[in-house]
Amino acid sequence: QVQLQESGPGLVKPSETLSLTCTVSGGSISSYYWSWIRQPPGKGLEWIGYIYDRGSSNNNPSLKSRVTMSVDTSKNQFSLRLSSVTAADTAVYSCARHHKWELVSSGAFDIWGQGIMVTVSS
């Protein structure tokens, strides 16, 4: 059974870079799309972006050029870096696998991590 686990610092200072890693266990990271999603306290879910196992990615324009994602197939991990953070970036960050039906990937998410709370504060 595939499981996802987010890891990284729970506290980041304003203007610094938030870095998170999602470790995939119980299955291969290859041949799937993987996304990051966040939920600020008391607010809705926001899709951040996705990455494919070969490194191609797409981000939410609302985050402009602050987002960088990468994948390490040897470690079965993918990562998120969000630069120049502010208090508005305080949220629970979750990683998720894209649903695949008959070998075709979609933008629905069939497996999610539990999420990690990241607070931006000095």
Added chain:
Amino acid sequence: EIVLTQSPGTLSLSPGERATLSCRASQIFSSNYLAWYQHKPGQAPRLLIYGASSRATGIPDRFSASGSGTDFTLTISRLEPEDFAVYYCQQYGRSPWTFGQGTKVEIK
């Protein structure tokens, strides 16, 4: 971006009752690329429906969904105790993909 509006915000029902949740989009998007998720506190969200009406693997048939264009519905035919949770819709037909604000189904 496409805004998804879910209604009602909270649904108070008893086990065994029928739940009908609505998700309305601000614009039409591609090919009914709409998903529904169940989310319980302390747990990861669970994919219920993709493609507007297809149940994900292992989802009981008391969950059904329909809709097209801008109006979508998730129906739980008879609520079981484990169905009380928050439900989100999500469109993946037009980037950026967006979520509704959620409907909480609570025990009356």
